[in-house]
Amino acid sequence: MAQVSMTVNGKAVKRSVPDTTLLSEFLREHLRLTGTHVGCDTSQCGACVVHVDGRAVKSCTMLAAGADGASVVTIEGLAKDGALHPMQTAFNDNHGLQCGFCTPGMIMSGVDMVARYKAEGRELTEAAIRHELEGNICRCTGYHNIVKSIQDAAARM
């Protein structure tokens, strides 16, 4: 068993979990934050993306113990006081979802991407958005409206 302490969505949490517990499992099973989805179990689909110390991470690739001491933000922690994050608003307004299962991962990847490009002063082109999202799979939308959503959010952020 591993003693794991971290900050999740601004709250300090502490749990004793089996060493092999994945961060995705920790969030879903131990903290009941089920907005982080498991789509492929093998770090390819991106439905489980969360932010660990400000960076987008596939939470099914990381052990909970590996995030000990870190600050983690999940899809549930994005809205502030009931006000949606601009990325959430953009996905809602631009029909950037259908079944919704990939949506939390897309949004978390999108927020990370826009923040990085802004911090580095780089232009987030449509081609760049596509390239950045190669690790996120959507089976419903054909991606068109997801790209539009991120472009829209980038303008709002």
Next chain:
Amino acid sequence: MSVADPLPHDSARLHVTGAARYVDDIPLPANALHLAFGLSDVAHGVIEALDLSAVRASDGVVEVLAAGDLARPADVSPSAHDEPLLAEGRVHYAGQPVFVVAATSHRAARVAARRAALRVAPLPAILTVDEALAAGSRFEGGPVVWDKGDAEAAIAAADLVVEGTLELGGQEHFYLEGQAALALPGEGGEMHVIASTQHPTEVQHKVAHALGLPQAMVRVECRRMGGGFGGKESQGNALAVAVAVVAQATGRPCKMRYDRDDDFLITGKRHDFRIDYRAGFGRDGRIRGVAFRHLVRCGWSQDLSLPVADRAMLHADNAYRIPAMRIESHRLRTNTQSATAFRGFGGPQGVAGIERVMDHAAHALGLDPIELRRRNYYAEMPAPRPDRTPYGQEVRDFILGGLTEKLLDGADYAARRAEIAAWNAGQRVLRRGIGFAPVKFGISFTLSHLNQAGALVHVYTDGSVHLNHGGTEMGQGLFQKVAQVAAAEFGVPVSAVRITATDTAKVPNTSATAASSGSDLNGMAVQAACAEIRARMAGHLASLHQITPDAVVFAGGAVQAGGARYSFAEAATLAWQGRVSLSATGFYRTPDIAWDRARGEGRPFYYFAHGAALTEVVVDRLTGEYRILRADILHDAGASLNPALDIGQIEGGYVQGVGWLTTEELVWDNAGRLRTHAPSTYKIPAFGDRPAVFNVALHQGANPAATIHRSKAVGEPPLMLGISALMALSDAVAAFGGGRVYPALDAPATPERVLAAVERMRG
């Protein structure tokens, strides 16, 4: 008026905040168990020994059951009762569940499931259609054959004959949410199942049968699926039955979700087809006759293969008037996963067959492939003398002539064709190609009695509306569309309508949400229920105000009766005080359809939905790699109930169709084991695969058939627009040979296949 508004998906806000619950997100009671199947890794054989002692001894394991341990035989088939939940004596494919483990965690169950000592004495496995044909391994005794006229004579008398073979691969659904089910045992033996399923009623039937309970004691619920695409029409039965059986045996709640690899290995996929064709054309480009032979690889059990293969036959004409036709359909049994429903349900394979014929003939005749197709189109609506399909249905609503013209004008086809030819002439390594595909898709279940739906609507005294119907939500936006229908009936904003989970305890005896029929059927049933309640309210208010009921107007969230204007809530309260029932069921059955499956004749479809796509690609001859440069789509959704959701279906359907025909390759090894069982080896379209330029528009126009607000079904038809990408690749490949040799490109046209085809061109 809420109908036709491009409103967001009903759960959009829940999805963007992570608050939407799927089966695996539902909090479990404290003593819940988690299940996993132990699988056969042999494609065909006799179980000689199954030692489960190490499984039982594994950490956290509470129960382990093999077929012989079940209280009664449990079948999970949607059709022929030929799929035992757990293998009985023999295994029929690699991936077949042999036993089930229940443990205190998902991981403990999975770990334990790998500890069995299973010894199988192998038998010869039939893996390919050739092996199945040679062994006579098939369903229905022999091929199904439909003849219209004398196709062979027509072909023999034609000016030009083209013949060949088209291989079409299968397709994994890859719904992002894997299969999942949860069983909560209730008092007196009742069972409540929450499942990710397109067919709650069938799950109810299978669970009731497996538990030895009347259907009334089993309740099945589904709020949403994380994608379905046909893969949750029958393939969820096994999980639902497993959790219910173990819940009954242990008295504890049970949940099961397939790990992605297990999902690939256990569940069925789209049927792969081999289509042999011979077709005769006149020098005028008119088709004289076609003969098709469909070899359909059905897998080990019957599942839905017969209606899938039927629908392929019913779409072998696609958009074309064919004077003489013969279709021979072989439904072959193999030792592979049982192929199942997948968006289009055989239609895409049938359409791809005739589109290949058209492409091949255009090449042979030296005609523009689109021109050749247009010469063979059915007569355009309103036709003084409508054509008939090979199965005898009048084609009264054909609009592809006008739709094609509009698409080609908007996409600047003629100029681009010339520009591409000029560009290609100056290239050494690259060639561009352009391809077109129309689709005419028949709407209705071909099993006519399935074309029915029910709804249950309550109005409360605060004016809120509780909406329920038999359709299931898998992302397609059905719930939103139907809520818009309900809101329009009552003249209230959509926010007043509360959408609720599909539930066999509310609306019984439902059909699967399939065949693109969800909004057609359930929209009408909901409208009927709302109209009933509205009529009762109007009757009451009319008597209060001494006016006729038709003078009571429901609009803008208010009810106008005589000189009085009530809020909808006030009107509902008045009706309640007047002891008027504010709850109603609604029912709908599709009119005018009749289908004689044995003879292959009748009117199986209430109407046809149409669309057309033009796709441009560029191919690299050194690697076979390609990119989609541009796609233009015009699609017929009738008078759309929600244009934003419909366009989403079209974009997603096209990309999924392109995936099927290009990158999505299923590979079984010589022992019948599926080697592509994860996204690492099975490539569904990703962000970079979508066309660089993607123009999608709705072809506006009311459905001549009396559907809900004159809309048309839109779930499946756009998938076939992806065929245009295969045609574009064929065009680009042909350009490497200067157009001398027909590429005869099979699908999926992976870069390897394209490279091999380019090599053939260069001879």
